[in-house]
Amino acid sequence: MSSGKRPTARLDRAGIADTYGELPRTVDAWVRLLNFPDPVGEEEWDAQQVDDWVKVSRPQSWPARAQRADASVKEPTAAQAGSESAAETAAPGTAGADELEGKAGLALRYAVSETTVGTWTRIESFPRSVGDRWRTSAVDGWVEQHRPHVWAEFKGEGPTVVVPPPEGDPKDLYDVGGYGVILGNATRGEPLPRTTAQTYKRQGHLEPPDRTPGDRKQPEVFEDMWFLETIIKHVYSRRGQGRPRAGRTRRTNKKKR
Secondary structure, three states: OOOOOOOOOEEOHHHHHHHHOOOHHHHHHHHOOOOOOOOOEOOEEEHHHHHHHHHHHOHHHOOOHHHHHHHHOOOOOHHHHHHHHHHHHOOOOOOOOOOEEOHHHHHHHHOOOHHHHHHHHOOOOOOOOEOOEEEHHHHHHHHHHHOHHHHHHHOOOOOOOOOOOOOOOOOOEEOHHHHHHHHHHHHHOOOOOHHHHHHHHHOOOOOOOOEOOOOOOOOOOOOOEEEHHHHHHHHHOOOOOOOOOOOOOOOOOEEOO
16 A cells, blocks of 8 residues: 655656646745745755645645555545545535634635634634634635635635726825725725734835835825835735736725825
């Protein structure tokens, strides 16, 4: 019986794509995630570490092709046949549909912080828990609907831009509130509260301001300001460009130059 470990010690990007049957752009998104294993060489990753990560973080891509090949030559038991039959009738994308995960497991699954998951669980529409755990299939559906940028990351497709940034002169200036409106609209379809945008700024999650009070440039500004082009760069560099959806109303707090 196979031990589950492949003889290959290291995988490059092409090897990862081939092993898990993924597109190169999907692998490019994976390796940029904060919880993806660190490379052990120049553009190479430990095969077993990648296996372990895929099992937990991308269960829809597991087993790897080597394990699939091993399984294909064995006669399935009655229990396995029943399980495979149920899997065939399950909705696509519901790998691990009956799994129960706590906050830490969900945080690892969606590559977000445990604090973020805690915030989700306090939202009224979030799936009901079973004790202190949640069914991954239910949470998958909620994340896909309510956090499309996180879902796109989970699927390896890059972030979805719910509402595209406004049209305008690239040098139009926006204050921190305007930054939050554009970023929030892009990531979740609604503006970030000004206080949240200010918190993001303090924590270093926003781009450095292009203009600051007393910088002796024109027009004079009395608070930190950003060019529209700087904000747009941030929106579209969030681990890959998304797919804008037209036709949504957007609100911005723009300050004319």
